Amino acid sequence: MGTKDTALALLLPLTGLAAWFAVSAAGLVPGYLLPAPAAVFDAGVRYIFGTQGPYAGRFAGDLVASLSRVLLGFTLAAVVGIPLGICSGRLVVVNRLAAGPIGGLRAVPGICWLPLALIWFGIGLKTTVFLVTLAAFFPIYQNALTGARLVAPIYYQAGAMLGVSRVRGVFAILLPMAMPNIITGLRLGMGIAWAYLVLGELTGVPDGLGAVIMDARMAGQTEIILAGIVLIAVIGRICDRVLVLVLRLCFKSARRQV
């Protein structure tokens, strides 16, 4: 990225930050509604590194709790979503069978599942993982399906005349060809997984990044809420980058096509 591009990318965030500084310094908005940037920064530092105070040093524990929920839910969604999507994209029977129910389920807003999940699984890990899995499943499934469907027949013909059997063709041709779409689905799924993680954690679990910002609301600690939001954004972004990096490291088809 050139200097010009970097400057352009930073323009809006920096303008927003400057406006925030200005508003706080001028005292236009009371601190309990919008704390000053310095206060949020201090709260963040205390939350991550601190040793004293209500939220001091909790970050590491919350991160582990949230990350394990996200990764568990995301992995479940990928393990079910990719094979099912690939099969639906290639096999008419599977698509007829799955398209209706999956389309119907997708029409239900994810948040509707929360009450039911609470009854089924209670408050805690299971409910959060259930919500994350459900939400991450749809983009992963849909993009795997599209990717599989878009593979032109000529590539199977090329494989067949080179002596590649149908079964081996799935791994040697179909999956690599569908890889760009599969990656898109996984990235969208990872993003939405974080969204639903926070939703799941707002329900009263004791630990996790979502739990902390909800808890901070009760305690009137607006700066912790804002610090939490910034941290979730940063971690979500890191997860996305790591996901792409891992895929590129593991698959030639990801490395050379994305």
Add this chain to the structure above:
Amino acid sequence: MATAAQSMAGGPLGAILEVVALSHSFVHNGVVEPVLRDISFSMRSGELVCLIGRSGCGKSTLLKIVAGFLKPSQGQCLLDGRPIVKPGPDRGVVFQEDALFPWLTVRENIAFGLRGGRQARRELWREVERLLDLVGLAGYGDYLPRALSGGMKQRVALARVLIRSPRLLLMDEPFGALDAQTRDEMQELLLELSRQRQQTILFVTHDVREAVTLADRVVWLDRDSGRIGDQVVIDLERPRDRNGGPFQQYSARLHQLLKH
């Protein structure tokens, strides 16, 4: 007018490919549309046959049937006397469009589908280098297909089937999308390969000039009847002089056929 029977004058004994009483129809919206009717011809070892005909005459369909991608409605194809039932590396196909695997380098594309132990693989990579050399792509082994020009892609497509030493090379308008200069180069390359390796080639084209340049024999598929309309043996020494009288006469004759 030469008939199918005459074309087999060499006798099915020496034939690599025999197409026997082959017919094919497509079904569109419940309507049966015949494209190929009662096609019979054969190819001798080392022969280069061009299939010509206007678009929609079924020449690509015939090639797909020989490749094993399509099952004919009636009749059959025999390769070395055995019926063709499915695709296989004994019939290498070069497609008109780019069908290289985009996530594999040139070298990996050429080695695609080949497997074996460590010893075999070392031998394999040496063979890949030989083929890169043969098709004029030495030094391009690590390139990805998207970094190659159209002509270079078709060279890779050639190399990846030649490495299997196919009995029959099937080419479906492989140079149709190339510019004139590149097409000439590719035709020269193909003739050189066919001479060096005694490769039997079935080549589909609608380009008369290409057919007369390449073919030992031209088979004309008549679009109206769906049958083989005529077969013309191109009895010219190679390299062929495209500006010479005989070349022009053959071209004129084939042009006449295509006007039907």
